[in-house]
Amino acid sequence: MSATEYQRIRIAECAAHDGKKVEIAGWLYNLRRSGKICFPQVRDGSGVIQCTALKNTLPEELFEGLKHLTQESSVIVRGKLRAEARAPGGYEMEIEDATIVQKVPEEQPYPITPKDHGIEFLMDHRHLWLRSRRQHAVLGIRHEVIRAVRDYFDNNGFTLVDTPIFTPAACEGTTTLFEVNYFDEEKVFLTQSGQLYNEATAAAFGKVYTFGPTFRAEKSKTRRHLTEFWMVEPEMAYATLEDVKRVAEELICFVTGRVLERRKEELAVLERDVSKLQAIQAPFPRISYDEAVERLKKKGSEIEWGGDFGGTDETLLSEDFDRPVIVDRFPTAIKAFYFQPAPDRPDVVLGADVIAPEGYGEIVGGGQRIHDLDLLLKRLEEHQLPREAFEWYIDLRRYGTVPHAGFGMGIERFVTWMCGIDHLRETIAFPRMLYRTRP
Ligand code: 4AD
Ligand code: MG
Numbered sequence: 001m002s003a004t005e006y007q008r009i010r011i012a013e014c015a016a017h018d019g020k021k022v023e024i025a026g027w028l029y030n031l032r033r034s035g036k037i038c039f040p041q042v043r044d045g046s047g048v049i050q051c052t053a054l055k056n057t058l059p060e061e062l063f064e065g066l067k068h069l070t071q072e073s074s075v076i077v078r079g080k081l082r083a084e085a086r087a088p089g090g091y092e093m094e095i096e097d098a099t100i101v102q103k104v105p106e107e108q109p110y111p112i113t114p115k116d117h118g119i120e121f122l123m124d125h126r127h128l129w130l131r132s133r134r135q136h137a138v139l140g141i142r143h144e145v146i147r148a149v150r151d152y153f154d155n156n157g158f159t160l161v162d163t164p165i166f167t168p169a170a171c172e173g174t175t176t177l178f179e180v181n182y183f184d185e186e187k188v189f190l191t192q193s194g195q196l197y198n199e200a201t202a203a204a205f206g207k208v209y210t211f212g213p214t215f216r217a218e219k220s221k222t223r224r225h226l227t228e229f230w231m232v233e234p235e236m237a238y239a240t241l242e243d244v245k246r247v248a249e250e251l252i253c254f255v256t257g258r259v260l261e262r263r264k265e266e267l268a269v270l271e272r273d274v275s276k277l278q279a280i281q282a283p284f285p286r287i288s289y290d291e292a293v294e295r296l297k298k299k300g301s302e303i304e305w306g307g308d309f310g311g312t313d314e315t316l317l318s319e320d321f322d323r324p325v326i327v328d329r330f331p332t333a334i335k336a337f338y339f340q341p342a343p344d345r346p347d348v349v350l351g352a353d354v355i356a357p358e359g360y361g362e363i364v365g366g367g368q369r370i371h372d373l374d375l376l377l378k379r380l381e382e383h384q385l386p387r388e389a390f391e392w393y394i395d396l397r398r399y400g401t402v403p404h405a406g407f408g409m410g411i412e413r414f415v416t417w418m419c420g421i422d423h424l425r426e427t428i429a430f431p432r433m434l435y436r437t438r439p
Pocket of ligand 2: 353362364365
């Protein structure tokens with residue numbers, strides 16, 4: 001029997017190869033055995049397939065090898081596929097041949113077993129934990145979210161322009177900057193947001209987006225904060241706060257729809273209540289910050305007008321709605337320097353946050369930018385930001401300035417919500433948090 005008569009396929013492709021001789025290269029996921037028969041389950045990253053190995057049809061050595069195979073050993077199995085409604089994935093293979101690529105030594109078994117492990121143990125073994133069904137499902141949904149986000153912007157006339165990671169200036173306040181030693185004693189910062197650069201490229205292309213890693217030296221150890229997270233940021237020229245709300249709403253509905261349509265299996269693995277996601281339809285409720293504060297006070301929050309929402313406030317607010325709520329017109333004093341003040345009321349800005357339902361917190365933040373040169377100069381000064389680092393940004397107000405607006409959506413927060421899980425650390429392959437930079 002030669003290996004060449006078997007076609008190499010991935011488990012996800014089984015349906016197209018029913019009754020055929022195929023080869024699947026993967027890892028041992030699970031194994032049941034009894035005397036003359038054993039049932040290795042093999043996973044290959046695209047799915048899991050149950051196999052059958054019979055003592056009387058296989059060479060002795062091979063049967064014994066399979067029967068004593070250890071969890072996560074790498075193995076290539078060959079045999080005929082058969083539809084089997086009761087099997088996970090719907091197909092089974094009767095093994096005719098196999099190659100054990102590496103057997104995980106019995107004296108040093110795979111550290112993650114079906115028993116309960118503590119979260120710190122699992123995070124320390126993140127490089128292996130990623131192979132488990134649940135983590136696989138979460139990252140599959142992340143992939144879908146990212147693809148849908150890109151499709152949304154690509155199909156709606158936005159140009160992708162990547163923005164730099166090393167930046168000379170703070171976008172989101174100076175307290176959360178990571179400083180990096182650059183050459184010749186120059187200091188630069190890891191980017192907190194690509195927004196300032198988006199404002200430049202929006203004047204070149206009209207509608208742009210950037211999608212990349214962003215960094216915040218945030219000393220908050222919460223289930224909603226990473227120090228390195230991925231953000232998608234659209235920016236539009238000749239646009240206002242209203243455009244931000246409309247585009248954010250459309251984007252969220254589009255991406256949620258895609259996840260529901262294409263990731264049913266992953267949502268099932270995570271036991272996600274999909275009715276909660278099916279409710280995500282436009283229009284989203286829209287309330288002002290003023291109204292949000294009133295609502296929160298009635299619910300027993302200690303917030304006063306002028307304060308920023310805490311995580312608990314966001315959760316309390318989301319209780320009133322079955323879909324994301326858009327909150328706008330925040331106090332100027334708590335917002336970044338670039339926000340355009342409301343013309344009728346300069347103590348609030350034309351900014352909006354989208355707060356996810358079910359207590360998942362703020363997923364989108366954005367608004368209209370200051371386009372007036374003098375006002376921008378004044379705000380930079382009030383925020384004590386170094387003018388020379390912003391000279392190029394100020395230029396944008398000298399050469400064809402227009403009202404413009406945009407927002408940022410945090411991918412890990414969004415994925416956490418889609419998956420219905422507790423903590424965003426599971427939504428990125430290798431999370432970076434206050435107390436975790438490894439593996
Ligand atoms: O509200 P933020 O800070 O807005 C900005 O950075 C703007 N410059 C974006 C723009 O207008 N282009 O962050 C935007 C989003 C938040 O709503 C949240 O989803 C996510 O980024 N985010 C975080 N996600 C994980 N960990 C953190 N530490 C985060 N900080 C913000
Ligand atoms: Mg924000």
